[in-house]
Amino acid sequence: MEKQRFFTLSFISLLVAIAVTALYLLSPFAKPLLWAAIFTLILTPAHNFLRKRVKNNTFSALIITSVVVFAFIVPLITFGIVALKELVELTRHVVERYKHLSPDELQRQLMSLPIASHILKHLPQKSLDPHLLSKALLSNLKMIANLSASQLKSMIITTGTTLTKLFIFVFALFFLLKDSQTFAHHIYRFTPLEEEDKRDILSSIYTTTLSVVYGTVGTALAQGTASLAIYTVLGVPYPYVWALATAYASFIPPFGASIAWLPIAAYLTFKVSWVKGLIMLILGLLIISSMDNIIKPLIMKNRVHAPYIILFFAIFGGLLKFGFIGMFLGPILFNLLFTLAKIYEQKFIGKNPQEN
Numbered sequence: 543m544e545k546q547r548f549f550t551l552s553f554i555s556l557l558v559a560i561a562v563t564a565l566y567l568l569s570p571f572a573k574p575l576l577w578a579a580i581f582t583l584i585l586t587p588a589h590n591f592l593r594k595r596v597k598n599n600t601f602s603a604l605i606i607t608s609v610v611v612f613a614f615i616v617p618l619i620t621f622g623i624v625a626l627k628e629l630v631e632l633t634r635h636v637v638e639r640y641k642h643l644s645p646d647e648l649q650r651q652l653m654s655l656p657i658a659s660h661i662l663k664h665l666p667q668k669s670l671d672p673h674l675l676s677k678a679l680l681s682n683l684k685m686i687a688n689l690s691a692s693q694l695k696s697m698i699i700t701t702g703t704t705l706t707k708l709f710i711f712v713f714a715l716f717f718l719l720k721d722s723q724t725f726a727h728h729i730y731r732f733t734p735l736e737e738e739d740k741r742d743i744l745s746s747i748y749t750t751t752l753s754v755v756y757g758t759v760g761t762a763l764a765q766g767t768a769s770l771a772i773y774t775v776l777g778v779p780y781p782y783v784w785a786l787a788t789a790y791a792s793f794i795p796p797f798g799a800s801i802a803w804l805p806i807a808a809y810l811t812f813k814v815s816w817v818k819g820l821i822m823l824i825l826g827l828l829i830i831s832s833m834d835n836i837i838k839p840l841i842m843k844n845r846v847h848a849p850y851i852i853l854f855f856a857i858f859g860g861l862l863k864f865g866f867i868g869m870f871l872g873p874i875l876f877n878l879l880f881t882l883a884k885i886y887e888q889k890f891i892g893k894n895p896q897e898n
Contacts, residue, residue, distance in 0.1 A: 573867055574707045578714035580870050581610060582722055583751045589719050603719035611712060617790070619708075739885050746881040750874045753846045754857075757838040758869070762792040764833050765799045772825050776818050778806055788830065799830050846877050 568575065585606050593602040718725065733740050766789030773781035788802040797804075803826040811819025839853040846853060853873060860872025 571707070571710050573865075574711035575714055576867055576871070578711050578718055580751060580867070581715050582718040583748055584755055585610070585719060586722050589722065600720055603716050606719055607712060607716045610715065615708060615712070735885075742881055742885065743878065746877050747874055750846050750877040751870060753842040754870050754873055757841040758793065760841045761834055761838045762789045764837050765789055765792050765830050768833065769799070769803060769830050772803075772822070772829070773806065776810060776822055777814070778810070792834065798834055800826065803830055842873065846873060848873075848877055848880055852876055 589602055589606050592605060593599050596602050596605070730740055730744065733743070735743070766785045769788040770781055770785035773784050778784055784802060784806060788799045791797075791801040792799045794801060803822065807819050807822040807826060809819075810822050835854070835858075839850055839857060842853055842857075843850055848856075853876075856872035856876040857869055858872075860868025860870070860875075862868070864871055
């Protein structure tokens with residue numbers, strides 16, 4: 543008996559040690575692998591539906607993976623590169639435009655801007671000295687240009703790492719979809735719990751993941767709709783295009799929809815009217831961006847049986863600690879905690895006396 547116990551403990555210790563070492567080796571690729579696992583959970587129903595139609599598991603997984611690449615990854619990469627490139631070009635253009643102007647001419651052009659003329663009128667007369675204005679403006683413009691250029695260089699340097707992680711994500715997603723039934727079978731079989739508890743835990747993880755997806759998509763639609771109304775009222779050119787961009791930007795951490803509406807606020811401020819620019823800034827902060835804090839937890843609350851305040855801190859605590867993927871991990875962990883607490887109550891504490 544003692545010998546059997548010794549061999550059992552030795553085997554479990556060896557198994558845990560090897561498992562920990564394997565996880566350590568995979569830790570550099572933790573985020574792309576987690577993303578692949580999350581997308582697999584989300585896309586498994588679509589994969590199962592398509593597999594029945596095409597009669598080929600591998601071909602179905604290939605189609606789903608290709609759709610993810612061309613519908614999500616390519617547009618996100620393109621949007622990020624173009625946005626950063628345009629920012630660098632804009633700052634360089636502004637610097638080149640103003641650095642050769644005389645102080646008097648620079649002051650005259652500044653005064654022609656709606657918001658600048660309004661602000662400068664309220665400054666002390668000493669602050670309006672053309673030479674001081676010229677020196678301060680050029681200094682700040684050069685600082686912004688250098689910062690933008692350094693960000694572009696940093697992006698180029700990290701491109702290799704990003705592409706490697708994207709390749710790992712796509713590679714893992716394909717095989718996780720292809721072998722999803724096998725993986726699910728092994729996970730279910732090796733989970734050391736009773737059948738009912740296994741179903742509760744796995745169902746909790748799956749439901750929470752879908753609820754985050756519904757919350758994210760629902761928030762994006764709400765932000766796009768609200769921004770369309772605001773852009774139309776304020777007379778922003780091509781409001782439908784910008785509303786679509788706002789909805790799409792809501793998926794991009796950490797700034798979300800503000801990536802789209804902040805440039806519009808700047809455009810309205812400097813080119814149209816500082817009053818409209820200020821209104822856009824206020825509405826963007828109080829309505830468009832704040833929807834992310836309100837609507838997402840509300841949508842999730844319908845599928846995840848946890849208090850609103852818990853969901854709120856789970857989402858944003860996850861974002862702060864783990865980045866965008868934390869928006870999934872936070873609710874999953876808390877909902878899993880509630881599920882385990884429920885199992886513990888049923889198995890070890892018993893029925894609540896108040897329920898009798």
